Amino acid sequence: MSGIRAQQKEKTRRLLIDAALNQLSAERSFSSLSLREVAKEAGLAPTSFYRHFSDMDELGLTLVDEAGLTLRQLMRQARQRIAKGGSVIQISVETFMELIESNGNVFRLLLRERSGTSAAFRAAVIREIRYFTMELCDYLQHAKNLDTEVAYMQANAAVTIVFSAGSDALDMDDKSERAQLSKQTIQQLRFIARGAAELSDRRKISKKTNK
Amino acid sequence: MSGIRAQQKEKTRRLLIDAALNQLSAERSFSSLSLREVAKEAGLAPTSFYRHFSDMDELGLTLVDEAGLTLRQLMRQARQRIAKGGSVIQISVETFMELIESNGNVFRLLLRERSGTSAAFRAAVIREIRYFTMELCDYLQHAKNLDTEVAYMQANAAVTIVFSAGSDALDMDDKSERAQLSKQTIQQLRFIARGAAELSDRRKISKKTNK
């Protein structure tokens, strides 16, 4: 099996995925996309859609997977940059904002669409974000030597702040406005980091004195 | 003019508003609601809808106004409780969570629906949230004597965290789970408050030494 057939199939599958992503915008949520619209944008007959996905829901799940991949790519890239030195928070936020600029529509799926979708879809989105949060939590625990619970709360707050800022950035066309938003987000993350570090310290001290 | 007619009209207008609110859920966003569905739920013929709103968009804007009112009610209630003493953050979060429990669907409009709606709708939501943020910013500036810019960043971060937690709470049926979420949210707000207070102090010192 040379696979010239499977190869073609994969190609038009991507056509469908990209067609869906391209139609996303501030006005247009995934849940408001119709099977026919997506097929048309991909240059296919409506019924051909079924050769690749049984449902718009299934396409949606695939898109969320795609978004998850992008999120991991983000983590890898940020880690590489951090290894070269500099402010961890600043580098992370800037890397995130860059990725939003180039992969805007992929992120809309994770940042918007909190309702009006299937339960499976929402669960998938939540799973991706949780995974991301846990990665950050691990990092905080080890690199910053934080109390487990405190690390989780910091990670959770940080992800909420960054994703919310990312969501806002999606609708900004002015570049200086985005830069301002980045700056503010960085400062907010520092607030959180500072507060978390203090609580973690206090907890450690109280544990020692209890011994 | 006794207004028995206008009175009736207002009554069925409320029927439409409530019908729309009642149909909101995790699965069902406002943007996915159809004019006919809302009219049916209200016990009206589809075309009667037009006697009250020219559009689903117009209904949407009305709902956002409604949500804005609820938000102000929240602020008033929180202020009253705070005046009686206690942790400001804790009281605020608990008041917020209470209101979400009783007015869940009103909040879905503000907390979800970040896309897939008309530009006017999104603008209205953003306006309400901004107003809320500004109120908090004012409070922080005066009561806590914070630097203007720092106060804004804290207010913005706090609102993001609380609204995100509120959005999560909307889909929880377990009461203890909600309590845990409240606790976590309170701690996160304290992180932010602590970090902001420190930065504000540092800025004041540097201003003094510059004189």
Next chain:
DNA sequence: AATTTAAGTGTACACGTGTACGCTATTGTT
């Protein structure tokens, strides 16, 4: 070379949608 498999097409159907239009019945105005 003959046969099977499957990606993509076109037609067809039932259904839900927004809304234009004319009607009825009741309230408000003159």
Next chain:
DNA sequence: AACAATAGCGTACACGTGTACACTTAAATT
């Protein structure tokens, strides 16, 4: 008492939707 205004209804229409079904055509298998 006569008239105007209007909330609500029913019908009707064009349109977009998901999808079932029978088809072509090219690759894969035998």
